[in-house]
Amino acid sequence: MSSSRSAVLDKIKSSLKSEASDQTRREAVAARIKKHDRNLIPNRTAGLDKGGLVDLLETKLKAVDCSVQRLDTLDDVPAAVAEFLKNQNLPATIRQAPHSSLTSLPWSEKAPMVEVSEGRSYGDDLNSLTACHAAVAETGTLMLESGPEGPTTLNFLPDNHIVVLRESQVIGTYEEGWDSLREKRGPADMPRALNMITGPSRTGDIEQTIFLGAHGPRSLHVLIVKD
Amino acid sequence: METQAQEFKSNAVEALANQPLQSAMGKMKKGFTEKRRIAAEGLEEFEQLRDQARDIKNHTLDHLDLYLEAFEEKVKENGGHVHWCADGEEARQTILKICRDLDARTVTKGKSMITEEIELNDFLEKNDVEPVETDLGEYIIQLRGEKPSHIIAPAVHLNQDQVEEDFRRVHTHLPEDRNLVEPRSLVNEARQVLRQRYIDADVGITGANFLIAETGSSVIVTNEGNGDLTQTLPKAHIVVASLEKVVPTLEDASTILRVLARSATGQEFSAYTTFSTGPKRADDPDGPEEYHVVLLDNGRSSMLGTEFQEMLRCIRCGACMNHCPVYHAVGGHAYGSTYVGPMGVVLTPALAGIEETGVLPNASTFCGRCEAVCPMRIPLPKMMRHWREKEFEKHLSPAATRYGIGFWAFFAKRPKLYRWFVSTNLALLKLWGKGDNIRFFPFKDGWTKHRDLPVPEGKSFQQLWKEKQKGAKS
Ligand code: SF4
Numbered sequence: 001m002s003s004s005r006s007a008v009l010d011k012i013k014s015s016l017k018s019e020a021s022d023q024t025r026r027e028a029v030a031a032r033i034k035k036h037d038r039n040l041i042p043n044r045t046a047g048l049d050k051g052g053l054v055d056l057l058e059t060k061l062k063a064v065d066c067s068v069q070r071l072d073t074l075d076d077v078p079a080a081v082a083e084f085l086k087n088q089n090l091p092a093t094i095r096q097a098p099h100s101s102l103t104s105l106p107w108s109e110k111a112p113m114v115e116v117s118e119g120r121s122y123g124d125d126l127n128s129l130t131a132c133h134a135a136v137a138e139t140g141t142l143m144l145e146s147g148p149e150g151p152t153t154l155n156f157l158p159d160n161h162i163v164v165l166r167e168s169q170v171i172g173t174y175e176e177g178w179d180s181l182r183e184k185r186g187p188a189d190m191p192r193a194l195n196m197i198t199g200p201s202r203t204g205d206i207e208q209t210i211f212l213g214a215h216g217p218r219s220l221h222v223l224i225v226k227d
Numbered sequence: 228m229e230t231q232a233q234e235f236k237s238n239a240v241e242a243l244a245n246q247p248l249q250s251a252m253g254k255m256k257k258g259f260t261e262k263r264r265i266a267a268e269g270l271e272e273f274e275q276l277r278d279q280a281r282d283i284k285n286h287t288l289d290h291l292d293l294y295l296e297a298f299e300e301k302v303k304e305n306g307g308h309v310h311w312c313a314d315g316e317e318a319r320q321t322i323l324k325i326c327r328d329l330d331a332r333t334v335t336k337g338k339s340m341i342t343e344e345i346e347l348n349d350f351l352e353k354n355d356v357e358p359v360e361t362d363l364g365e366y367i368i369q370l371r372g373e374k375p376s377h378i379i380a381p382a383v384h385l386n387q388d389q390v391e392e393d394f395r396r397v398h399t400h401l402p403e404d405r406n407l408v409e410p411r412s413l414v415n416e417a418r419q420v421l422r423q424r425y426i427d428a429d430v431g432i433t434g435a436n437f438l439i440a441e442t443g444s445s446v447i448v449t450n451e452g453n454g455d456l457t458q459t460l461p462k463a464h465i466v467v468a469s470l471e472k473v474v475p476t477l478e479d480a481s482t483i484l485r486v487l488a489r490s491a492t493g494q495e496f497s498a499y500t501t502f503s504t505g506p507k508r509a510d511d512p513d514g515p516e517e518y519h520v521v522l523l524d525n526g527r528s529s530m531l532g533t534e535f536q537e538m539l540r541c542i543r544c545g546a547c548m549n550h551c552p553v554y555h556a557v558g559g560h561a562y563g564s565t566y567v568g569p570m571g572v573v574l575t576p577a578l579a580g581i582e583e584t585g586v587l588p589n590a591s592t593f594c595g596r597c598e599a600v601c602p603m604r605i606p607l608p609k610m611m612r613h614w615r616e617k618e619f620e621k622h623l624s625p626a627a628t629r630y631g632i633g634f635w636a637f638f639a640k641r642p643k644l645y646r647w648f649v650s651t652n653l654a655l656l657k658l659w660g661k662g663d664n665i666r667f668f669p670f671k672d673g674w675t676k677h678r679d680l681p682v683p684e685g686k687s688f689q690q691l692w693k694e695k696q697k698g699a700k701s
Contacts (some may be wrong), residue, residue, distance in 0.1 A: 016292070098512075
């Protein structure tokens with residue numbers, strides 16, 4: 001532990017000159033963390049049913065330069081991926097996340113021409129396919145969780161990123177995403193990386209003109225599958 | 228913190244005559260403000276969210292010691308390390324030690340103003356560790372040996388042809404006859420050049436937009452994806468963050484995130500907002516093996532409990548400079564400090580001392596636009612005034628200003644004399660200007676060089692006021 005720890009903390013305390021007792025302050029902090037109350041939630045998604053949320057998500061995704069396709073079943077994913085790659089003139093290869101929803105996709109039956117491999121990326125994959133934890137309709141934001149089923153490298157190294165999600169994963173707000181994450185993992189337990197992704201990579205660093213594909217994916221394709 | 232703030236005035240004069248800079252600033256002026264306006268209007272609750280964002284930070288700052296302790300505990304629980312650093316030197320040494328322990332030769336860097344503040348790149352280079360900036364704007368200014376001129380758009384002072392020149396000068400391994408006319412080709416070239424650097428780097432250094440006490444996470448908000456590659460691929464991820472970045476919960480971060488991107492770039496949400504929590508887990512397929520948070524004070528703890536505490540709410544969105552007429556006119560480099568624009572002229576004196584930086588709080592027209600757009604409702608003009616008062620109290624203002632104010636005060640304390648002085652001078656000015664605008668005035672060519680001084684209308688304010696009061700009574 002660095003020697004400045006107590007010096008910094010003491011300085012903060014003496015500068016603050018708080019009138020509240022140490023105990024009151026500690027209780028306030030512990031309670032706030034434990035309760036993690038929501039602040040004001042924008043009205044934008046209030047009252048929307050599932051269909052309304054999915055529609056809003058699609059609008060918002062497109063507004064941030066994603067392409068979107070709706071599918072009836074998970075079994076339609078391989079053909080949809082093959083079609084996307086063909087339309088974009090991309091090689092028929094895909095690196096997919098070892099995610100339980102993806103590992104049993106009927107590739108050889110529905111899209112035999114696509115060469116599929118599984119695992120993290122080391123930088124030589126053009127296209128990736130991943131699942132996600134949730135999709136936030138409010139701003140078209142996908143929440144992706146790292147872990148054995150979700151290598152983070154697949155979200156950033158490939159040129160083209162395809163994300164599969166079920167309609168039931170579409171939520172209104174970030175706060176709903178945190179709650180479902182807590183429910184899944186236990187309180188205050190985060191994956192090593194939680195990526196909130198809103199559109200493909202972009203930069204405005206040259207004369208404020210926006211270009212896609214600065215360092216991360218140049219395109220982000222979202223497949224929304226009915227439950 | 229070192230600054231060249233004293234040179235603001237001469238820098239500003241040079242900047243006004245610098246054609247490429249003026250052309251670049253002309254382009255930035257409109258884009259940012261329009262986009263921010265549309266984004267703010269596009270969210271009904273935007274103004275209320277600003278109030279809440281302010282309240283969240285106020286509460287956190289009032290309990291800063293405890294939230295930092297809570298954050299530290301969670302980082303450790305997740306297998307990470309927290310290094311408390313009182314000043315830049317301690318932070319630099321801490322970072323170097325982590326690099327040395329890993330035999331690191333190169334470090335990739337995500338965009339981080341804190342590492343600019345502690346001048347980390349120079350220091351690492353001197354110690355045989357090569358820092359590679361990966362944000363496109365930061366990469367460009369690193370090639371040029373410059374400092375950022377904007378806190379979120381570091382190369383905003385440059386035009387495309389200047390970037391092309393730099394790429395040709397540095398990327399000599401690429402064919403000379405390649406076409407770089409399209410800005411798109413510059414983006415692609417940077418992507419290609421930096422790709423291998425991410426993979427080869429031993430350590431990745433990023434800043435943090437937030438630290439979350441509830442979970443022990445650090446958060447970065449980016450658009451390019453460079454920060455994520457920087458923190459995912461190397462053996463170790465070092466987060467360099469100042470004390471005030473902490474917020475209590477994920478919910479609190481979410482609220483502030485709703486105003487951050489909208490204020491900064493006019494986006495509803497930035498492309499990548501990533502919460503990093505500790506090093507790679509046993510069953511993770513990727514991620515860094517070590518996770519370090521370097522917590523930097525560097526003068527901030529002394530701002531608590533003072534009239535400058537509110538400045539610690541700043542989330543570095545850049546809206547204040549995007550809307551500042553002084554910044555638009557002279558660009559960021561004129562300020563001679565890491566932090567520029569309205570937030571810079573308040574923060575820099577607090578970190579570097581008013582003695583060296585007294586000129587900065589005067590770099591304002593007090594138009595108030597910065598405060599009007601600041602998502603954290605920081606009263607920037609008020610704090611600039613506090614600094615001016617301090618500058619005056621400490622006898623740091625230039626002699627001419629001090630004598631001028633003393634001269635004025637002499638009359639102001641003697642109302643009769645004041646009235647006489649004003650009315651005779653009004654008459655004299657009228658004579659001098661011969662009823663027309665005044666084009667030249669002895670010792671006042673600082674004013675008349677650039678614009679005419681209108682001739683006084685006739686009566687003084689006090690005379691008019693008196694007449695008005697009379698009129699009101701009758
Ligand atoms: S002072 Fe306000 S407007 Fe300026 S960078 Fe900080 S938060 Fe943004």
